[in-house]
Structures are given as C-alpha cells and as structure tokens.
Amino acid sequence: MTRFVGMSPYHHGDLxxxxxxxxxxxxTEHGPAGISLRDxxxxxxxxxxxxxxxxGDKAGVLTALAAEGFDLLADALAAESDRGFVEVGVAYxxxxxxxxxxxxxxxxxxxxxxxxxxxxxxxxxxxALLTSGASSVSDDAMAGVAAWSLMHGFANLWLTGxxxxxxxxxPDTAARAIARIxxx
Amino acid sequence: MTRFVGMSPYHHGDLxxxxxxxxxxxxTEHGPAGISLRDxxxxxxxxxxxxxxxxGDKAGVLTALAAEGFDLLADALAAESDRGFVEVGVAYxxxxxxxxxxxxxxxxxxxxxxxxxxxxxxxxxxxALLTSGASSVSDDAMAGVAAWSLMHGFANLWLTGxxxxxxxxxPDTAARAIARIxxx
DNA sequence: CAGCGAATCTTTCCACTGCCAAGATGCGCG
DNA sequence: CGCGCATCTTGGCAGTGGAAAGATTCGCTG
Numbered sequence: 001m002t003r004f005v006g007m008s009p010y011h012h013g014d015l016x017x018x019x020x021x022x023x024x025x026x027x028t029e030h031g032p033a034g035i036s037l038r039d040x041x042x043x044x045x046x047x048x049x050x051x052x053x054x055x056g057d058k059a060g061v062l063t064a065l066a067a068e069g070f071d072l073l074a075d076a077l078a079a080e081s082d083r084g085f086v087e088v089g090v091a092y093x094x095x096x097x098x099x100x101x102x103x104x105x106x107x108x109x110x111x112x113x114x115x116x117x118x119x120x121x122x123x124x125x126x127x128a129l130l131t132s133g134a135s136s137v138s139d140d141a142m143a144g145v146a147a148w149s150l151m152h153g154f155a156n157l158w159l160t161g162x163x164x165x166x167x168x169x170x171p172d173t174a175a176r177a178i179a180r181i182x183x184x
Numbered sequence: 185m186t187r188f189v190g191m192s193p194y195h196h197g198d199l200x201x202x203x204x205x206x207x208x209x210x211x212t213e214h215g216p217a218g219i220s221l222r223d224x225x226x227x228x229x230x231x232x233x234x235x236x237x238x239x240g241d242k243a244g245v246l247t248a249l250a251a252e253g254f255d256l257l258a259d260a261l262a263a264e265s266d267r268g269f270v271e272v273g274v275a276y277x278x279x280x281x282x283x284x285x286x287x288x289x290x291x292x293x294x295x296x297x298x299x300x301x302x303x304x305x306x307x308x309x310x311x312a313l314l315t316s317g318a319s320s321v322s323d324d325a326m327a328g329v330a331a332w333s334l335m336h337g338f339a340n341l342w343l344t345g346x347x348x349x350x351x352x353x354x355p356d357t358a359a360r361a362i363a364r365i366x367x368x
Numbered sequence: 369c370a371g372c373g374a375a376t377c378t379t380t381c382c383a384c385t386g387c388c389a390a391g392a393t394g395c396g397c398g
Numbered sequence: 399c400g401c402g403c404a405t406c407t408t409g410g411c412a413g414t415g416g417a418a419a420g421a422t423t424c425g426c427t428g
Contacts, residue, residue: 012377031294033217036414047378049416054376058415107344110215127346142361145338145347149362150330153337160291162311163329178330182366196406220385231407233387238405242386 016054016064018044023065027101032108037061062111063119069102070122077129085134086179089151092130093175096155103155134183147182154178200238200248202228207249211285216292221245246295247303253286254306261313270363273335276314277359280339287339330366338362 012018022043026035037058038048055061073095080091096103105111112119130151131144157163158171196202206227210219221242222232239245257279264275280287289295296303314335315328341347342355 015376031292033292034294037416038414046376048414049379050377052377052416107340107346108215108217109344110218123346140365142358142365145341145358146334146362146365149337149341150334150366151337152341153333153335153339154329155337156291156340157329157333157336160293162291162307174326174329177326178333181324181326181330182334199405221387222385232385233408234406236387236406 012044012046012050015044015046015050019051019054019061020065020068023061024101027065027104032062032101032104032111056113059111059113062105062108063113063116065102066106066108066112067116067119067122069099069106070119070126072099072102073106074122074126074129077126081129085147085183086176088130089147089179090172090175092151093155093158093171096159097171100159104159107152147179150178150182151175196228196230196234199228199230199234203235203238203245204249204252207245208285211249211288216246216285216288216295240297243295243297246289246292247297247300249286250290250296251300251303251306253283253290254303254310256283256286257290258306258310258313261310265313269331269367270360272314273331273363274356274359276335277339277342277355280343281355284343288343291336331363334362334366335359 019040022040023035025043026039037051040061041048041050044050051061055064073092076091076095077088080087106123127148130148134144134147154163154175158174163174203224206224207219209227210223221235224245225232225234228234235245239248257276260275260279261272264271290307311332314332338347338359342358347358
C-alpha cells in the first residue's frame with residue numbers, strides 16, 4: 001500500500017516478503033480460511049495478480065508461510081534444546097501462541113502444495129528436534145510421539161479457546177505443568 | 185440429488201439431514217475450507233438457496249455439524265467411561281479418525297456462530313466426560329487437561345499425516361500405548 | 369552505453385461463490 | 399374449502415481465484 005516516493009508502480013522491491021507479512025496479518029484477523037489473495041495484494045500495494053508470479057496461486061502463499069513457520073519453530077526449539085524436554089515443550093506452546101498465524105497454517109495440509117520440498121525439509125527438522133529431546137528421557141519408542149502429541153494438543157486446545165475457562169493463568173506456566181506430568 | 189419418483193420439487197422431505205450428510209461427504213473430500221454451500225445444495229438436489237431456510241448461512245451449516253459432532257463424541261466417550269481413562273482416550277482418537285469431517289469442524293471456532301447454544305452444550309458435555317475420567321486417576325488439577333491435550337494432539341497429528349512415517353500400525357494400538365505412558 | 373531478453377507487475381476476462389430480495393409452491397389447520 | 403406459513407426457486411450483486419495477454423523495468427551482454 002505505502003510505496004516509497006518516486007518508486008515506479010512496477011517492481012515493488014520485495015513483494016514476496018510483503019505478501020507473506022500481509023498474510024500473517026490477515027490470518028491473525030480472520031483465520032486461515034478467511035483470507036483472500038486479492039486482499040493480500042491490496043495490502044501489499046499491488047494489483048490482484050501481482051503475487052501470482054512469486055507464489056503461483058493461493059496454496060503457494062500458504063505453503064511458503066508454512067515452511068517459514070516450521071523454520072521459525074525449529075529455531076525456537078533448538079534455542080531451548082539444552083535445557084531439557086520440558087522447556088522445549090514450553091517453547092513449542094509459546095511459538096504456537098506468539099506465531100499463531102504461522103502455526104494455524106502449518107498443520108493444515110489441505111491448504112498446501114503437497115510436493116513442496118522446502119516445506120517437507122523444514123517440517124522434518126522441527127519434528128526431529130521435538131521428539132529427540134523426549135526420547136532421550138525415556139527409551140520407549142512412543143515417548144517422542146507422546147511428547148509431541150501432548151504439547152501439540154495443548155497448543156491447539158488453547159488456541160481454539162477450549163481451555164480458557166479452566167486456566168486463567170498464562171499459558172507458559174500451564175504448559176510447563178503439563179509437560180512435567182509426562183516427564184517429572 | 186436423487187429424489188423419489190413423483191415427489192414434487194418443493195418440500196424435499198428432510199433437507200436439513202441431506203445437507204449435513206452432503207457436508208460430511210464434501211469435507212471428507214476437500215477439507216472444511218474447500219466446501220461451498222452451493223455444492224452442498226446441488227448434492228442434496230435443491231436449488232442454491234434451499235439450505236438457507238434451515239441454516240441461515242454457511243457458518244450455520246458448520247455450526248450444526250460441529251454440535252452434532254460433539255454429541256456423537258460424547259456418546260462414544262460415555263460408552264467407554266466405565267473401562268478407565270485409557271479406553272476413553274482411545275475412543276477419542278477413534279472418533280476423530282472415523283468421523284474426520286465432524287472432528288475437523290468441531291475445533292475451528294472461526295467457522296462457527298459463536299453464540300450457538302446447542303453447540304456450547306454439546307461441547308461442554310464431551311469435555312467433561314474426557315477430563316473427568318482422567319482426574320479420577322490423579323488428583324492433580326492439571327491431569328485432566330493433560331489427558332485431553334495428549335489424545336487431542338495425537339488425533340490431530342495423525343489426521344494431518346505428521347505421524348504416518350513412524351507409526352505403520354493402526355492408530356488404535358498406538359493411541360493406547362500413548363495413553364498408558366501418561367496413566368500407567 | 370545501447371539494446372535485448374527475462375523478470376515483474378497490470379489489465380481484462382470468465383466461472384464460481386455467498387448472500388439478499390422477491391416470488392412460487394404446497395402442507396396443515398381453521 | 400381456503401388461508402397462513404414453512405419451504406423451496408429464481409434472479410441479481412459484489413467479491414474471489416485463476417488464466418491470458420499486455421505493459422514496464424531490470425540487468426546482462428556486447
């Protein structure tokens with residue numbers, strides 16, 4: 001929308017980044033299903049077909065956003081990896097809440113291009129970081145899956161508002177308490 | 185679509201049921217975000233504005249579907265409630281997979297009418313059934329939330345395909361193994 | 369520094385969608 | 399029998415995703 005003075009109407013500068021930022025804002029307001037590619041283009045200050053060249057179609061935008069989300073998540077988990085599983089789990093929940101727009105797109109495969117390589121790579125990296133911390137605590141092959149399920153479920157239930165009635169405190173301490181039940 | 189011979193084009197018979205069934209089929213095929221009210225009307229064999237009288241708008245259809253889903257879930261949980269929490273948790277996961285279309289709509293508040301009374305009632309009934317079984321095992325106030333988070337997270341991860349690489353067996357036994365880690 | 373190919377963005381168009389308004393139909397109750 | 403109301407249809411409007419074709423500028427090559 002705001003274009004620098006003297007800048008030509010062509011060649012936005014970094015339209016790809018601008019569209020992704022607009023998508024984050026729009027999804028935060030209306031949810032992943034309530035966004036429109038044309039609105040993202042308007043927010044970025046280009047015509048409605050501008051983003052096509054960078055993303056192909058609407059699924060391309062959401063796929064790029066999901067891949068970016070998995071990378072951000074992997075970074076957040078790696079930063080806590082040496083503090084034990086509980087803190088990694090708390091970081092997972094914190095990421096889901098602080099980057100809600102990313103998180104809500106990441107686990108909706110019907111919104112993605114299935115065969116996207118960057119997405120698959122980023123997703124595997126984040127998944128390995130979470131389950132590895134848990135399997136070091138217990139040698140049960142299922143422990144990693146249980147750990148991921150626990151924190152993923154808590155994050156989802158929190159985001160959908162299903163838990164707010166019983167948990168008035170902040171999600172960080174609640175998530176920590178949950179994680180400690182599984183890994184005392 | 186298929187209308188009984190001799191039936192007049194007006195007064196479908198049970199259009200409300202037909203639209204909900206069509207919605208289940210459409211969501212199973214294309215996900216909750218990929219359905220169109222006009223397509224549901226076509227599948228039910230009525231004009232594109234037929235469903236309006238029964239549901240108001242698109243959110244009305246999805247709200248009714250979510251309420252129906254929470255009722256079905258509560259029934260499924262109640263049927264296992266005397267066999268202990270582990271089996272209740274397994275039933276939760278089994279419901280999510282067998283009634284995938286319902287489940288995917290139930291936890292997407294942005295698709296609902298927020299103030300729908302039947303939805304709220306059905307949701308509270310199902311939530312109480314799940315957490316009560318868990319809090320009877322442990323007196324920790326967080327145990328119920330942890331139990332719900334664990335099974336909800338596992339169901340979600342399974343449905344999105346994030347776990348299929350490491351779990352070739354059927355989800356029932358995997359869910360049972362997960363639940364036993366939290367409640368041995 | 370000229371100019372040419374490629375990248376980037378715009379304009380135009382079509383089928384489809386959600387929703388609203390107005391009209392048509394037939395069920396059930398007096 | 400006929401009248402009111404629930405049910406369904408038709409028609410219309412603004413907005414959307416995507417394809418096609420054109421306009422503009424970048425950057426590389428000579």
